[in-house]
Amino acid sequence: MTAPLARGAAALLLTAGFGAGLAWLSSRPLGAEPRHAAVRLALRTALGNLEVCRERTADELAALPAHMRQGRVCEDRRPDYRLELAVDGEPVLATRVRPPGIHRDRPLTVDELVPVAPGRRRLAVRFAPDLAAAPAAGPTPPAWRLDCATGLVAGRVLLVLLDGAELTVAGGACDTAATPETGRPPAAPSSSNAAPPGRAATPDARIAGTSVMPAPRNPLTTSTMATAVPTSGRW
Amino acid sequence: MAETGHAGGRHPAAGSALPRAATLAAPPAHTVALPPAAGRLLARLGAPLDGLAARAFGSRWNPLHQTGTVAVLAFLVAAVTGIYLFLFYQIATPYESVVRLEQEVFGGRLLRSVHRYAADLALVAAGLHVLRKLAQGHTWGPRRGAWWSGLALVAATLLCGWTGLVMAWDAQGLAVAAAGARVVDLFPLLSEPIGRTFAGAAPVPSSFFFMNLFLHVALPLGLAGLLWLHVSRLARPALLPPRRLLLGWLAFLVALAAVAPVPLLAPADPLALPGRLRLDVLYAFWVPLAAAVPPELHLAAWLLAFAAAAAVPWLWRPRRAKVVPSAVDETRCSGCRQCWEDCPYEAISMVPREVPSKLSAEVARVDPDLCVGCGICAGSCAPMGVGPAGRDGRSQLAELDALLALRRPGPREVVLIGCRHGAGGAPELRGVEGVVPWLSGCSGSIHTSVVEVALRRGAGGVFLLTCPPRNCLFREGPKWLEQRLWHDREAELQARVDRRRVASHAAGAGETREAAAALAAFRDRVRALATPVAEDSAAPAVECEAAAEVAS
Numbered sequence: 001m002t003a004p005l006a007r008g009a010a011a012l013l014l015t016a017g018f019g020a021g022l023a024w025l026s027s028r029p030l031g032a033e034p035r036h037a038a039v040r041l042a043l044r045t046a047l048g049n050l051e052v053c054r055e056r057t058a059d060e061l062a063a064l065p066a067h068m069r070q071g072r073v074c075e076d077r078r079p080d081y082r083l084e085l086a087v088d089g090e091p092v093l094a095t096r097v098r099p100p101g102i103h104r105d106r107p108l109t110v111d112e113l114v115p116v117a118p119g120r121r122r123l124a125v126r127f128a129p130d131l132a133a134a135p136a137a138g139p140t141p142p143a144w145r146l147d148c149a150t151g152l153v154a155g156r157v158l159l160v161l162l163d164g165a166e167l168t169v170a171g172g173a174c175d176t177a178a179t180p181e182t183g184r185p186p187a188a189p190s191s192s193n194a195a196p197p198g199r200a201a202t203p204d205a206r207i208a209g210t211s212v213m214p215a216p217r218n219p220l221t222t223s224t225m226a227t228a229v230p231t232s233g234r235w
Numbered sequence: 236m237a238e239t240g241h242a243g244g245r246h247p248a249a250g251s252a253l254p255r256a257a258t259l260a261a262p263p264a265h266t267v268a269l270p271p272a273a274g275r276l277l278a279r280l281g282a283p284l285d286g287l288a289a290r291a292f293g294s295r296w297n298p299l300h301q302t303g304t305v306a307v308l309a310f311l312v313a314a315v316t317g318i319y320l321f322l323f324y325q326i327a328t329p330y331e332s333v334v335r336l337e338q339e340v341f342g343g344r345l346l347r348s349v350h351r352y353a354a355d356l357a358l359v360a361a362g363l364h365v366l367r368k369l370a371q372g373h374t375w376g377p378r379r380g381a382w383w384s385g386l387a388l389v390a391a392t393l394l395c396g397w398t399g400l401v402m403a404w405d406a407q408g409l410a411v412a413a414a415g416a417r418v419v420d421l422f423p424l425l426s427e428p429i430g431r432t433f434a435g436a437a438p439v440p441s442s443f444f445f446m447n448l449f450l451h452v453a454l455p456l457g458l459a460g461l462l463w464l465h466v467s468r469l470a471r472p473a474l475l476p477p478r479r480l481l482l483g484w485l486a487f488l489v490a491l492a493a494v495a496p497v498p499l500l501a502p503a504d505p506l507a508l509p510g511r512l513r514l515d516v517l518y519a520f521w522v523p524l525a526a527a528v529p530p531e532l533h534l535a536a537w538l539l540a541f542a543a544a545a546a547v548p549w550l551w552r553p554r555r556a557k558v559v560p561s562a563v564d565e566t567r568c569s570g571c572r573q574c575w576e577d578c579p580y581e582a583i584s585m586v587p588r589e590v591p592s593k594l595s596a597e598v599a600r601v602d603p604d605l606c607v608g609c610g611i612c613a614g615s616c617a618p619m620g621v622g623p624a625g626r627d628g629r630s631q632l633a634e635l636d637a638l639l640a641l642r643r644p645g646p647r648e649v650v651l652i653g654c655r656h657g658a659g660g661a662p663e664l665r666g667v668e669g670v671v672p673w674l675s676g677c678s679g680s681i682h683t684s685v686v687e688v689a690l691r692r693g694a695g696g697v698f699l700l701t702c703p704p705r706n707c708l709f710r711e712g713p714k715w716l717e718q719r720l721w722h723d724r725e726a727e728l729q730a731r732v733d734r735r736r737v738a739s740h741a742a743g744a745g746e747t748r749e750a751a752a753a754l755a756a757f758r759d760r761v762r763a764l765a766t767p768v769a770e771d772s773a774a775p776a777v778e779c780e781a782a783a784e785v786a787s
Contacts, residue, residue, distance in 0.1 A: 010290065010291035011291040011292050013291075014287070014288065014291050019491045019494075019495075022352060022356065022359065022491065023494075025516050025517050026515050027497060027513040028513065028516045029511055029512065029514075030512060030514045030522075031509060031511045031512055032510070032511055033510045037508075038508055040434055042431045042436055044427070106426065106427070111430045111431050111434065155507060155508050156506060156507060157435070157505070157506045157508060159434060159436060159506060161436045163436060170436060
């Protein structure tokens with residue numbers, strides 16, 4: 001009688017131990033509470049296509065079938081962009097963003113999470129085409145910059161967002177008024193084919209100045225958003 | 236193609252002028268799909284745990300011998316509870332629907348916990364199953380297909396678990412989704428990277444949760460298909476544990492869910508850094524690591540792990556390993572179909588004879604690509620016409636005779652026939668007085684004539700030590716031996732054999748002491764019986780014709 005009892009008790013004990021182990025593994029606290037804040041750069045733009053056109057020569061036209069003799073041919077190209085983030089004047093991120101796709105014509109996307117020490121910080125984000133590698137013809141693609149001061153909280157993310165034409169901030173207020181450089185038009189492109197100073201490179205790049213608008217309807221965020229300006233050309 | 240000996244599965248002596256003694260050649264090294272040295276080391280390391288479980292639950296109910304069936308059971312529990320949970324899940328408000336499920340739906344919280352623990356149990360059982368297969372060396376030769384399908388099953392289980400964690404869309408779900416998206420975005424599969432979906436700029440679209448839900452439902456269907464593939468080469472695959480164990484596991488899951496319900500974490504907040512999270516480390520163990528390394532490195536680690544696992548059939552095998560499959564001596568095959576029925580791997584088929592014979596119209600044929608060389612067919616063939624070279628019935632008799640010629644057992648002694656793959660070679664058994672030990676192959680391969688001949692040679696009794704039925708290296712050895720000894724299964728122990736002088740005992744790795752005690756008790760019982768008479772001169776019966784032939 002004792003042996004079956006002892007065996008039953010041992011089985012129960014082993015089962016309980018296995019159960020405790022399974023429950024522990026199923027919801028085990030991992031990681032540490034972050035002591036830093038972060039700036040997330042979530043950028044996407046379909047702007048900036050460079051349409052490079054040329055006229056076909058008479059020989060080229062003659063070589064084509066009659067129904068394909070289009071005199072002007074154009075190609076869409078998108079230049080590489082450079083993304084830079086500086087915190088309190090110190091550069092913390094500088095990267096080149098290449099357009100995806102076989103023909104390098106897909107929208108540019110960036111998703112970078114940059115850890116930053118919490119506290120009152122001055123951010124400078126610059127996202128501009130690398131015209132040195134761009135074709136020498138066509139309009140100038142847009143560039144964006146944001147300079148603002150914000151309070152970063154440990155464990156929280158300040159989201160810098162570009163979706164469409166505007167560079168915006170979510171997850172915290174960013175005081176653009178304290179950044180006199182914001183909205184400054186870029187320097188004129190050096191390329192002879194670039195748009196002249198003051199002229200918008202694309203129709204979407206007409207917005208100027210700064211404004212504050214309500215946050216989008218997102219139950220997960222409670223921030224206000226500050227918009228910065230898209231500017232054209234090199235900066 | 237598997238490494239095999241004789242192609243075609245026909246006996247080398249069949250239809251040829253080869254002497255019959257050719258079948259008695261000593262078996263070459265590694266003629267059975269056995270574990271490599273690392274596997275044997277793994278088995279030794281796991282033996283204490285196996286012994287502990289065997290002592291607590293008994294060999295028959297040892298959960299470590301049921302890892303595959305427990306994984307299937309856990310998968311089924313997760314599927315059934317998942318159907319109920321699915322009724323209340325809403326892709327438009329995933330987190331809120333889970334909160335509602337926990338707070339308002341009858342049994343919602345309990346069933347969600349059962350669902351999660353069942354998924355965890357499936358992964359743990361699958362992991363133990365993998366370790367067990369590595370220890371047993373079930374990784375190479377004809378078994379490599381099962382290894383790869385098992386690997387695919389583990390991968391699909393992981394994917395299914397990840398989508399399940401994401402479904403709740405709490406902090407853990409977001410962490411898994413964001414870490415996974417970083418890896419997925421390395422592939423140019425989607426027109427735009429999905430990582431930005433979780434940036435917090437806008438609510439995550441319902442289409443994402445729809446796709447996630449679709450995967451979570453579709454993957455189990457794929458799992459069922461993979462499971463079929465995994466066991467397709469087995470005859471009579473055991474998919475569920477015995478009823479008592481099955482009910483025990485169900486009770487365990489419900490009790491665990493009631494005592495320690497799975498927590499629902501805070502809702503996903505993309506604008507918060509993950510921090511300290513309560514993670515399901517069985518599925519999400521990689522999430523903290525993924526945040527610390529570049530996604531390329533993370534992906535490389537996964538690919539390396541899976542490549543290493545896929546290469547196991549080549550890496551985890553004995554050196555110069557070669558399976559010698561069974562072969563059929565068509566001059567002896569009576570076409571009874573017993574070997575075809577008993578083969579655990581469906582490696583034997585019945586085909587029409589090429590050369591007509593009075594014996595039968597059909598003859599057994601072994602598929603060397605499926606045969607693992609277990610020799611179970613040797614034990615199932617009354618006329619001793621099938622088996623791996625050197626381990627068929629005739630070879631067993633010859634080996635026994637050679638042993639008994641060196642050490643003739645007395646009437647007060649017992650011949651111990653112990654499976655060399657199990658507890659047969661345990662040191663505890665060697666020390667039992669009055670025992671003549673003989674290490675055999677799988678107990679299912681022992682021909683019952685061996686038992687009879689041992690008694691005829693003067694032994695007081697024969698004690699057959701087998702592995703626990705659910706822990707047989709070749710699946711069904713102990714089961715068939717029991718049937719042949721005690722239940723008149725074809726190739727049965729003849730009725731004329733005194734059953735009081737025969738005993739069989741199953742013992743796992745941790746039960747050798749009990750086995751030694753059972754052996755000593757049997758020896759004492761045998762000593763209390765009247766002294767038997769050696770029958771060397773007795774006329775052999777039909778079933779022992781082969782024995783006499785070998786002895787002469």
